[in-house]
Ligand code: ADP
């Protein structure tokens with residue numbers, strides 16, 4: 001690659017860089033911008049990414065590059081540009097952003113803990129190929145109109161974002177499939193993002209059936225070396241359609257023409273580690289950089305996306321009816337306050353839900369029961385002194401798990417045997433409270449002793465393959481009642497399911513989170529969509545202690561627009577996204593006093609920089625979970641009309657506030 005003497009290199013560390021290294025004679029031939037190399041950094045050997053080459057260097061003592069990790073691999077200029085944008089927008093180093101975009105085995109030199117986690121992820125990534133057979137259907141007029149606009153933009157190489165809004169069964173997936181087929185004809189590659197690949201087997205199967213070996217399915221089950229070989233297969237242009245979860249947005253496809261983000265509102269698109277990107281927003285950026293078209297699909301679009309569509313930033317496409325004109329299931333809301341008065345205790349099943357379950361399983365139909373909380377009892381306390389058993393490391397109560405006869409922390413996995421006497425006052429009156437899926441299961445067994453009941457949550461499906469096994473048994477009609485967490489809320493299409501019971505609609509509503517109403521509406525809509533997928537019809541029963549809440553009422557009438565109108569006016573009133581740009585800063589440390597002091601000083605720096613006062617600074621205040629894994633947590637929120645305002649002051653304030661023992665995380669567009 002010519003006669004450059006020096007390379008500018010970034011690394012997977014929270015240090016900005018780039019750092020200059022000299023290029024040894026032996027590597028001059030092969031080294032290029034985008035090469036993945038090994039360098040020494042401090043006393044360690046780490047992976048580096050070449051982001052620039054030069055002839056001159058002002059630094060005297062300079063280290064040479066050790067080696068090129070794989071000569072056939074290179075990060076292309078488009079990916080360098082995209083990762084640079086990610087690093088700026090989400091406040092990571094460029095090297096960290098590149099690391100998020102490439103296969104795990106290529107990123108050595110990360111901390112041990114992180115490395116372990118990556119290994120675990122890799123064990124579960126895999127590409128699969130299957131023959132195509134399924135052929136495409138004749139679009140209905142609405143689908144045709146959607147396709148015309150999409151194809152028009154694609155042919156003209158015009159970057160555009162379409163928001164495809166339609167209830168389940170309105171034909172969105174068929175629009176994706178035909179758009180992808182058209183992209184292929186035009187010589188373009190496509191990337192399809194799905195929220196969690198293991199939870200959407202039926203969707204993935206449809207893509208495989210349609211495109212056969214042209215499609216690469218990016219599973220979360222794949223060993224490192226296999227992943228690298230697939231990366232090469234994609235970058236050589238052999239695989240032209242890639243389907244996968246979040247990180248598939250970085251698939252090194254050639255000639256990207258189309259990106260589909262299915263269920264664009266899903267929070268699993270947000271990465272919780274550095275860089276804390278949202279794959280939907282990265283998808284839009286990537287498409288913009290390569291003049292590609294984006295289709296965001298959802299029955300319940302995020303407030304951000306629907307707002308953008310209303311303002312003309314995105315193009316909205318409505319699919320207003322279900323393909324088969326089948327009605328959406330009837331939704332009943334049961335007021336659990338009345339049930340409680342009637343039953344003179346806190347009931348798990350309302351009278352109505354009990355009756356419908358009994359009736360449907362007697363007719364050999366199937367029932368899904370949903371509760372977004374695992375375990376048996378969600379907390380235990382002493383009846384005498386009121387002492388509540390909490391995690392030693394986190395400020396949360398411990399959940400009792402009947403299967404294992406243990407109390408467990410759902411944040412740090414700490415477990416202990418449930419005490420028989422109160423650790424505080426030694427009384428022997430420990431009382432179990434609250435409701436999780438295990439308790440629903442045991443109560444269902446008691447009420448319907450003849451029914452075959454299966455529970456599906458992350459406790460029950462920890463063993464590999466047990467998830468798929470349970471689903472196929474359910475599909476074959478070997479299970480009458482399936483009980484689960486959000487694991488069963490998505491994508492499942494079982495014609496014999498005529499009844500869906502939501503044990504408590506309030507679990508998500510009570511969270512201290514500005515998206516809690518949106519989450520509740522989305523979840524209820526999604527769960528409700530599991531019922532009535534055949535001529536057998538369907539019914540949904542939602543139990544709630546706050547039945548009048550607009551998110552629950554809108555779910556009853558399947559009315560997205562009603563929900564949106566109410567929610568968007570609240571967001572406006574409270575100056576919340578999409579009306580402001582938000583950044584959440586969390587400070588963590590083992591000494592509460594020091595965390596508080598560091599938070600105060602960070603706030604002071606922010607104030608000082610914020611001269612034009614166009615940024616609102618909220619906090620510091622303790623995080624909702626004020627202690628986690630032994631670390632105290634305080635938060636500061638920044639709000640502003642535009643993102644750049646925040647960037648300019650935050651960068652400086654963070655530089656000024658490096659305190660040992662305090663970790664500061666920056667979360668842009670927190671979810
Ligand atoms: P969504 O993705 O919105 O849930 P799908 O694309 O899965 O909707 O469509 C729902 C069902 O209707 C699927 O079984 C699909 O095969 C079928 N379908 C979609 N479009 C058509 C069409 N134009 N003609 C006939 N059947 C269709």
Ligand code: ZN
Pocket residue numbers: 391392393394409410411412413414629
């Ligand atoms: Zn804990």
